[in-house]
Amino acid sequence: MRSHSRRSYLRAVGASGAIGMSAMAGCIGFGDDDELEGVDELQFIIPTSGANPDRNEIGHLIAENMEEVGFDVDVEELPFDPHVDQLFGDRDYDISLLGWGGTPERIDPHIFLMDMHHSDFTDPGGRNTPGYENPEYDEIAEAQAQETDQEARQELVFEAQEILAEDQPRCYIANEGGDHPWNTETLESVNATLGEGLNGFWNFMDAQPADGVDQVTFGYSADIISLNPMQDMATPDRQFIRLIYDQLYRFDDVGDPMPWIATDEPEISDDGTEFTVEIRDDHEFHDGEPVTPEDVVFSYELFGEYSPTYSVYLDPIEEMEIDGQEVTFYLSEPDATFERNALAQIYVFPEHVWGDVDDPTEYTDDEYVGSGPYEFVDWEREVELQLDRYDDHFQPPNIGRLIRVPGDEATIMDEIETGDLDMAGQDPTVTQLERLRDADHVDLASFDAVGHAKLSYNMRRDHMDDVHIRRAISYCVPKEDFVETIRGGMGTVTHSPISPAVETWHNPDVREYTEDLDAARDELEEGGYL
C-alpha cells in the first residue's frame, strides 16, 4: 500500500503517463532542493481513506507542510491491521498517524500516562510505541499510580503532561468527539456519554422510546465478533456484552465505579490488601437462578485462569472468601487499581451454566445466560442482534427490545435518514452532518472523546530521537483545520494525552503546537538542519 506525497505523486502519474503514451519533447526542470541537511526521506504511515478518511486527509496535509519546510516525506497508506502491525511489531516507519480509543476505563489517566509512555512498555507489543525513555518521567508516572490523595495525584498528572509536551514523543492532535444521530420520532431522549456517545452503557439504559414504541434499532459500522466474554473481544463486542452480563461495579457516566451487583462501596482494609464486597441477595440470572456469592467467586476464578483480557488484572488475588452475602478478596500486595480494573470489569457468570465446561475459551453458551439489564434473544451475524429488556433486573432499561444492526458507515447513515434505524453509534461525515442538522426527524447527540488522533514518532530511528525534529513536525500539524474543516467542527484540538473533557486530569497549560511553519523552521535551525 504505497503512496507518495503530492509532489512525488505528480511525478509518478507523469511517469506512468509516459508509459501509456508516446513521449513528446519538452522542457527540463529540477526538483526542490531545500532539503534538510543530513535528514533522509522520512517514512510516514497513515490510514487509507477507507480505514479512516479524516485521518487520511490530515496525513496528506501534514506531509505537504513537512515538504514545505524542507523534509522529504514518503507517505504510505495502510489499512488498519497492517498499520497496527507496523506500530507495535515491525516498526519500519518514522512517523505514524493513528488514534487511540477512549472507553470508560480510560477516563482515568493511568493507561495514558503509564502504559503509553513509561519505559517498561517499549518492547514489541508494548503500548509505548515511540520507544520513549525518560527516567524522570518514569518516576512521576509511577508515583501518580500509587498516590491516593486526589490533589497530590493531580499535581503529578499535570507534571507528567508538561514533560510529554516538551519532549513530544507523540503529537496529540485532537479528541475526536462527535455527534451521534438519533430519531426524534421514535425516541424521546438519549444519553450520549463521555468517550462513547450513544455506544455508552448508560445510553442503552436511559434512552427513552416514544409512546407506543417498544423496539429500538441501533446501527454500527462493525459487526460483533463474539458475545462470549471469555473470548478475545473488540470494543464493540464489550459494549454489548456488558448489557447482557453484569459486573460487581459499573463505571458511571464520568468513569467512576459505582455499586451494581455489589450493594455498596468495597470495604478496603488499612493495608490495602483486603477488599470486601457485599452482593445483592435479590438478583437473578435470566434463567431464574439466583446470583450468589458463589457465582462471583466462580467467575473471578474462571476469568483469572482463562481470560486473555482480564487474567492480568486478577493476578494479585491470593484467595477469596465467602461469608453470607459478602465476598472478600485477599491480595498479595496493595493495588490501588483493583476496584477499577477487577471489580468493575469482571463479568458475573452463572456457575450452573459454566461450571462443568472443559475449555471456557472455546465454549459458547448459545443462550448467553447472564444477569444484565438485557437478555439475549437471537442473533444472526451480519444481519442483526436482538436483545430484550430483562424485566426482573433491579434497574431495567427503558427500551423493550433492542436491535443491533451492522453495516458499512455510508449505509448506516442512509438508514438513519430513511428512518429505518433509530440511532447510530458513529459520527456522520461532514456532508451528512449538514443534512442531518436540517432533517426534521433526526437530532444529534454531541459528546466529548477521551481518546485521540495522534502522531507517534519512532524514536528508535535516526533523527527521530532529536526533539527538534519532533517539535518541527508537530508544528506542521494543522490541528485546527482537522477539527473545523475535515471533521466539520466535531471534536476538540488537544496538546496533551488527557482529554480536556476529563477536567480533573487534563492540564490546560502545557506547551502548545499549533500549525506554524515558521516555528517549525526555527526548531530545525536550532537543531542545525537549516
Add this chain to the structure above:
Amino acid sequence: MGLREYVLRRVFQLVLTLWAFITVLFVLFRAVPGDPTTRFLMDYPDPAIRDARIEELGLDQPLYVQYFEYITALTRGDFGDSTYYNRPVSELIFPLFLNTVVLMFTALLIAYTIGVLFGAAMGWFRGSRFERGGIVATLVARSSPEFWIGIILIWIFVFQLGLLPRAGIGGYGGTLTMNLADRYLNVDFLRHLILPALTGAIFYMATPALLMRNTMLEVLKADFIEMKKAEGLPERTVLYKHAARNSVLPLVTVVAIATGAAMGGSVIIETVFNWPGIGREMVDSVTRNDYPMAMATFFFMGTAVIVMNFVADMAYLYLDPRVSYE
C-alpha cells in the same frame, strides 16, 4: 474417442482443475504479509498471548505441513476456524452462501427471462428503430459496472421516490430463522430483494439478449422458416417453435456459465446493498487477514464457476449430438 471416454476424461479434468484451484488459493492466502493475530496487539500487550494464538492456528508449522493439512481437511468438508470470529467457518458461511444464492438466482432469473424475450423481439423486428435502440440500450447496460447500476437505482428508488428499503435482507426485529420458507418467502424480504436483484439483472441481461437476437436472425434467415410460412403456419408459431428451439443450446450453456460467474460477481452488489452474502464476507475477511474464511468464500465462488463450466460442457454434449469429442 468414445462418449464414455470423453466424459470420464472431462471428470478427471474437473478434479484436476479443482485441485489446482485449491492450491492457487493456498498460495495466494498464505503469501499474505500480514497475519491474523495483528488485532491482538492493540488490546493485549503481552506477546506470549499472540504466540499462543499463532501456535493454536498452526501458523508456526512449515508451509508444506499446512498445505497438506488444509487439503485433507477440505476433503472432509472442514474449512477450519475463522481467525476473526473464532468459530468454525462452515457454520458461519452457510447462511451467507444461501443469501448469495437466493440473490443471484433471482437476478439471473430476471435477466434471462427479460433478456430472452427482449432479444427475440429485437431479432424479430430486425432493421427497425426498435432493434437499433435495443442494441444501444443493451450495450449501455453492459457498459455500466454493477456498483454504478446499483447507485442509480438507490438514488431513484430510495432517495428520490422513497419506495424501497436501502439495505439489508429484511425489516429489523423479525424472526431470525433458518426455516427457508419463513426466511425468504415474506413480503419484507422480497421488498429488500428487489433493488439488488434488479442491479444484477440489468448487468447480466445483455448476454442473453444479444445471443437471442443473433439466434433469431439466423433462424429467420434459414430457408425452412420460409417453407413453413409457405405451408401456411402463422408467423408467430413459426417464430416460437423454431427460433426458440434453435436457441436452447447456446442459452443453456451460457446460463450455466453465467450462474458460476455470478457467484463471484455478487461481491459488488452485496457491498452496495449491505447484503449479508459470501461476496461481501470475502472482501471483509481478506481485509481482516482471516485466511480460513477468505479461502472458504473463494472456494465456494471458484467451485461454482468450475462446476458450472463442467455442467455447461455436459449440457452441450447432451443437447447437441453433433458435437465431436476432440
Add this chain to the structure above:
Amino acid sequence: MSLETPSDTTEQQVDAVDSRGIRWRRRINALRSWAGAVKEDRLGQIGLLILAVFVFVGIFARPIEVSIGPAYVTLQPFSLAPYEPSARPADGFHGPTWSHPLGTTSLGRDVLSQLLAATRVTLIVGSVAAFMAVFIGANVGIVSAYFGGWVDDILMRITDVIYGIPFLPFAIALVFILGASLTNVIIAIVLILWRGTARVVRSQVLSHKQRPYVESARAIGASHGRIMYVQIMPNVLPLISLYAAFAVAWAVIAEASLSFLGLGPPGMISWGEMIYDVRTEGALREAWWWAFPPGICIMLFVMSVFFIGRSLEKVVNPELRHTAN
C-alpha cells in the same frame, strides 16, 4: 469451452504460396474491410469519436512529467484541468458554479479537474492491461495450438484453472495482498484476463494449422517461429484486436470496481475512486454533480469500446460470441 469453439472463418482464401506481397495485401484488405465496416456502422463511428475525446483529454488533462534522477522532464505542459485535482480551491462542498462547473467535493476540491485527470488512469489501465492480457493470451493460444501434444495439454489445463478463478474476487484479494498500486491493479487484471484470448486464438490457429499455406511453408523449411508469427499471426490478428477491445472494457470495469471498494491506486484519482469518495462521504443523496459524472464517464468509455468492438466483430466473424470474459 464449447462456447468459444470457432465457426469456420470465411474470409481467408489464402494462397498456398508464401509471398510478401500477398501477405501485405491481406493485411491491407483486412484494414480496409474494417474501415468499410466502420463507415457503414454508425455505432462504430460514435465509439471511435468518444474514444478519441477521452484519449485527447487523457493526454492533455494534466501535464506529463518524467523524473530522471533529481531532474524531471516535462513531456506535455498543457493542463485542461483548471485545478490540481488534490488542491482545495474552494472552502467546502457546493454545487456547480462558473468557477467550478461540476461543483466541488466535500473538501473543496474541483470535481471537473478530478474527472479530467482521472481519464488518464483509465486509459493507462485499459490500454496497458488489455495489451498485456492479449499479448499473453495470443502467445499462449498460438504456441498451444501450433505445437499441440503435451505443450497444448499443459497450457490448456492452466487456462482451465484460470477459468475457474472468479475474476473480481481474485483481483480484490491480489491487490489487497500485494498492496494497492497502479502496477498491482494491472497485474491482477492481466493474470485473469488473458484466458479468453488464449482459448479463442488457439481454436483459430488449430484450423489454420491445417491450411495449405502453412504446410508449404513447412515444406520450404521455415522455422516454427516464422510460421507462427509471420504466417499464422496476421490471420488471427483481427480476432486478437477484437479481444483486445473487449479486454479494454473488462479491465476498465475491473479497475473501477476495485477503486469503488477502496482498493484503487492511492494518490491517483480515478473515476471509480471518485464514486467511492462520494459514497464514503455519504453525499450520494444530494451531490449529483459529484456522483454522476464519473459514473457516466465509465459508462461512456466502456460503451465506446464495445461499439468499436462490435464493428470489428462484423469483420472478424459475424457469428462470434463474446459472452465469457
